């Protein structure tokens with residue numbers, strides 16, 4: 622199975638959906654019209670998905686702190702909690718959002734209305750927690766969430782996407798829709814085998830070829846390099862992908878303390894080892910070259926294929 626196959630499987634379902642009177646479509650058109658009327662210049666946004674395969678390796682920690690570090694550096698940054706059904710970005714930041722992605726899908730609000738603002742202006746798009754329906758979104762529903770970002774009246778400079786553990790279609794779609802994929806690994810055998818499994822699925826079935834690796838919870842730089850080399854050796858040998866070492870986050874008690882206080886360590890303790898490391902990661906992101914422009918036939922957060930609007934009412938989301 623390759624990306625084209627995956628898309629062919631998905632598109633007939635999407636194409637079959639009519640756009641007639643979905644609430645979401647109306648909201649999205651309203652958002653777009655506002656943007657156009659205000660004459661807002663729309664610089665190309667960059668979507669970065671944070672994944673890892675294994676649970677508990679620090680995906681959410683990296684997404685939250687990298688997002689906050691980018692915001693603190695003056696970039697308009699948004700963070701989508703894409704761990705649907707088990708969302709915890711809001712908990713990590715001590716926020717209590719009233720609405721979540723389910724409300725976008727059932728047409729009761731726009732994406733812009735979902736956003737809650739964390740310290741330093743970091744914008745959070747919350748996913749619900751404990752809702753079975755959200756944990757079982759179909760591929761067209763994922764596609765609808767992804768496409769909604771391209772219709773924001775004021776898109777962010779950076780969109781970070783925190784994903785769930787595992788190699789589900791959900792994780793794969795959010796990774797394939799982004800401009801960049803950050804893989805978080807830690808020094809546990811299962812972290813490397815799960816990261817490898819994720820790379821295999823994403824490259825083989827979704828055409829994702831490039832990965833930026835963050836070694837988390839490491840004791841020193843040598844350990845981080847060693848982890849990266851282990852993963853890239855096996856990936857280079859068996860898969861047609863390219864892995865770049867992006868940086869490391871040390872194991873840090875300050876980070877744990879910040880989590881208990883429900884704040885980002887880069888905000889609560891910017892001088893700590895992990896706080897400094899997140900600032901360095903943000904600097905690295907800022908130095909990446911321009912994102913490669915996507916194929917027109919892919920579902921992307923920004924600038925992708927946008928011809929079809931799924932009818933979410935027909936999928937049972939409308940009240």
Ligand SMILES: Nc1ncnc2c1ncn2[C@@H]1O[C@H](COP(=O)(O)OP(=O)(O)OP(=O)(O)O)[C@@H](O)[C@H]1O
Pocket residue numbers: 673675676677678679680681682683704784785786837838839870871872873874876877880895
């Ligand atoms: N650099 C670090 N130093 C110390 N502790 C850390 C570090 N990174 C993560 N942790 C700890 O690991 C826990 C799990 O982190 P996190 O929730 O970010 O993982 P995750 O990959 O998002 O997990 P899940 O797959 O369940 O979503 C955190 O609660 C925190 O206590």
Ligand SMILES: [Mg+2]
Pocket residue numbers: 680681682704709783784785
């Ligand atoms: Mg998480």
